[in-house]
Amino acid sequence: MTNSALHMSNVRKVYRMADTEVVALDHAELTVASDEIVALVGPSGSGKTTLCSIAGGILSTTEGSVTVGDEEITAYSDKQLTVFRQNQVGFVFQSVNLVPFLTARENLLVVDELGRREGKPARQRADRLLEELGLTDRSKNLPSQLSGGQKQRVAIGRALMNEPKLVLFDEPTSALDTELGSQVMELIRSEMKSRGTAAIVVTHDERITAYCDRTVHIIDGVLAA
Amino acid sequence: MFLALKEMARAKTRFGLLIAAVGMLVFLILFQQSLQNGLLTSFVGAIRNQSAPVLVYTVDGQRVIQGSVIPAGLEQQVGANTDVGRIGRIGLGTFTAETGDGERFDTTVLGYQTPDLGAPTELIAGRFPSAPGEAIGSDADASQGFGLDAVVTIQPGGYELVIVGLARDVQLNAGPTLFANYDDYVDAVRSVNPDALDPLPNILAVAPAEGVADTELVDSINAISQDLDALTRTEAADQTPGVSQVRQSFQVIFLLYGLVIPCVTGLFFLIITFQKSGALTLLHAIGAPVRRLVTSLLIQAVIIIAAGFLIGLAVYAPVSQRRLGGIPLRFETNAVIFWAILLMILGTGSSLISAKRVLAIDPIEATTGGANQ
Numbered sequence: 295m296t297n298s299a300l301h302m303s304n305v306r307k308v309y310r311m312a313d314t315e316v317v318a319l320d321h322a323e324l325t326v327a328s329d330e331i332v333a334l335v336g337p338s339g340s341g342k343t344t345l346c347s348i349a350g351g352i353l354s355t356t357e358g359s360v361t362v363g364d365e366e367i368t369a370y371s372d373k374q375l376t377v378f379r380q381n382q383v384g385f386v387f388q389s390v391n392l393v394p395f396l397t398a399r400e401n402l403l404v405v406d407e408l409g410r411r412e413g414k415p416a417r418q419r420a421d422r423l424l425e426e427l428g429l430t431d432r433s434k435n436l437p438s439q440l441s442g443g444q445k446q447r448v449a450i451g452r453a454l455m456n457e458p459k460l461v462l463f464d465e466p467t468s469a470l471d472t473e474l475g476s477q478v479m480e481l482i483r484s485e486m487k488s489r490g491t492a493a494i495v496v497t498h499d500e501r502i503t504a505y506c507d508r509t510v511h512i513i514d515g516v517l518a519a
Numbered sequence: 520m521f522l523a524l525k526e527m528a529r530a531k532t533r534f535g536l537l538i539a540a541v542g543m544l545v546f547l548i549l550f551q552q553s554l555q556n557g558l559l560t561s562f563v564g565a566i567r568n569q570s571a572p573v574l575v576y577t578v579d580g581q582r583v584i585q586g587s588v589i590p591a592g593l594e595q596q597v598g599a600n601t602d603v604g605r606i607g608r609i610g611l612g613t614f615t616a617e618t619g620d621g622e623r624f625d626t627t628v629l630g631y632q633t634p635d636l637g638a639p640t641e642l643i644a645g646r647f648p649s650a651p652g653e654a655i656g657s658d659a660d661a662s663q664g665f666g667l668d669a670v671v672t673i674q675p676g677g678y679e680l681v682i683v684g685l686a687r688d689v690q691l692n693a694g695p696t697l698f699a700n701y702d703d704y705v706d707a708v709r710s711v712n713p714d715a716l717d718p719l720p721n722i723l724a725v726a727p728a729e730g731v732a733d734t735e736l737v738d739s740i741n742a743i744s745q746d747l748d749a750l751t752r753t754e755a756a757d758q759t760p761g762v763s764q765v766r767q768s769f770q771v772i773f774l775l776y777g778l779v780i781p782c783v784t785g786l787f788f789l790i791i792t793f794q795k796s797g798a799l800t801l802l803h804a805i806g807a808p809v810r811r812l813v814t815s816l817l818i819q820a821v822i823i824i825a826a827g828f829l830i831g832l833a834v835y836a837p838v839s840q841r842r843l844g845g846i847p848l849r850f851e852t853n854a855v856i857f858w859a860i861l862l863m864i865l866g867t868g869s870s871l872i873s874a875k876r877v878l879a880i881d882p883i884e885a886t887t888g889g890a891n892q
Contacts, residue, residue, distance in 0.1 A: 297588050343886050344888070346545060347888070352804060352882045352883055352886065353883055353887070372806070376803070376804070376806055376807075376808050376809075377808075378805025378806075378883075379804065379805060379806040380805070380807075381551070382808070384805075385804060385805055385884050385885070387801070387804070388637060391801065392801075393798045393801060393802065394795070394798055395526045395529040395530065395795070395798070396525055396529075400525060403521075404521070404522070404807075405805065405806075407521045407522070408802070408805070408806055408808075408811065409806060409808045436529070438611070452805070456806075460643060464886055474532075511552075
């Protein structure tokens with residue numbers, strides 16, 4: 295059992311377009327402790343989302359190794375990565391976050407449906423999460439009936455449904471106003487800390503870093519602590 | 520199943536309309552199948568369901584019983600063929616017949632010499648004629664005054680025929696049809712035209728000698744004279760002028776329907792796959808195997824086709840028990856099974872285009888917002 299939720303070693307990600315190579319991530323070294331919240335800050339196109347996607351098993355590396363919890367995922371196939379995402383990580387994306395034809399509660403339960411299929415324990419966990427997130431009275435609402443902040447809270451609940459070792463937040467407050475953004479970040483911090491779950495919060499807003507334990511900057515694919 | 524059913528439950532109108540559209544098309548297909556079979560049966564049922572295995576026309580008759588007349592010489596030549604086991608005459612006349620309630624109908628009277636060479640193969644009520652003046656009617660005409668024990672009067676001569684038996688699917692030319700002994704047919708002709716000579720048979724009903732197949736007998740008779748046109752019972756029914764044209768017309772219609780349903784279903788799923796590409800990408804990004812997403816799509820396709828088929832069937836079942844003009848319709852079980860299987864294959868097959876799109880989902884689009892584009 296390691297103490298780190300994520301360990302990235304010498305990770306490179308290169309995109310090949312015709313004859314040119316674009317280095318999105320250059321020899322990145324990053325370790326996130328098991329209950330640590332790391333802010334990943336950088337301008338647009340700096341490689342934040344690429345790093346997050348590699349850590350979450352959405353993208354594979356060109357070079358280097360990635361370990362999440364005890365799982366070395368570097369050489370995983372697409373199928374293995376899908377199972378890994380199902381069980382080991384939680385995601386809160388910037389743009390697409392909820393399934394529009396599922397209620398708030400079902401958006402949480404779908405995680406169980408896709409993976410472990412625990413049934414009753416999963417339903418109880420979903421109800422508990424909704425309660426913690428202050429969404430009990432909204433559990434039967436469709437995403438179209440929720441405000442921006444409520445949608446983001448449901449997405450946080452969904453990201454925690456599979457009890458992940460690591461949760462990846464990609465610009466979680468970009469669509470919210472300052473006050474709502476602060477509330478969401480407080481919620482993220484309290485949920486992560488109460489569970490002892492690690493998180494990476496991708497942002498280009500320096501104010502967000504106040505809610506994180508550590509800030510890592512990234513520019514042109516290069517990490518700088 | 521969870522995703523498939525939840526989505527359908529949340530978009531009842533959208534999926535309901537598609538199910539209704541499939542149901543309407545299924546009803547039209549099945550109804551037209553009944554119409555085709557009813558139409559053909561009412562045209563040539565009397566040929567298909569009579570007992571003679573081989574029918575001999577003259578070439579001049581062009582495979583129409585009324586147009587064929589067998590001269591005595593040709594009749595003797597056929598009778599002398601060693602491949603012929605038994606032979607009988609069949610005469611056909613169309614008369615004005617008056618039913619018991621005074622209504623008059625153009626009625627076909629088919630006269631046969633022996634019951635096993637030209638009479639209906641089986642009766643559904645009553646008995647075969649055993650005395651002069653008795654006839655077998657078609658159950659399709661029973662409601663028009665041609666039922667069991669009805670007395671039908673051939674006009675203007677006043678010759679009476681009593682219906683003592685009823686057979687199913689034995690109409691000719693979509694009108695009232697009676698089967699009688701050949702002598703009764705001759706008497707009916709004479710009653711209408713007392714000056715007429717004995718009518719020549721229109722066609723000959725022939726059974727093969729022992730050890731001779733029906734098709735061998737057909738070849739053997741056709742080799743006797745270029746004026747003879749022998750056909751098996753099935754050929755005689757299918758090659759009656761107009762039958763193949765009717766069948767081809769309906770087949771074109773069925774082909775179009777067979778194309779419309781998969782097109783409608785396929786396009787529907789393609790559109791909703793585009794519409795929900797964001798949700799599908801999100802689901803794949805959080806760990807849904809694409810196989811599961813494709814399965815969800817196929818479950819929806821199966822539910823839509825099955826529900827549409829059941830609705831179509833529910834409308835078709837009562838309609839198939841009615842008559843359309845003079846054409847009796849019937850519930851076509853084989854057609855129902857055939858179309859159920861075919862439409863399920865075509866409908867789910869067409870949704871595979873959408874499945875292909877689902878299989879191509881890249882979870883990275885969840886991070887770039889590309890799924891929404």
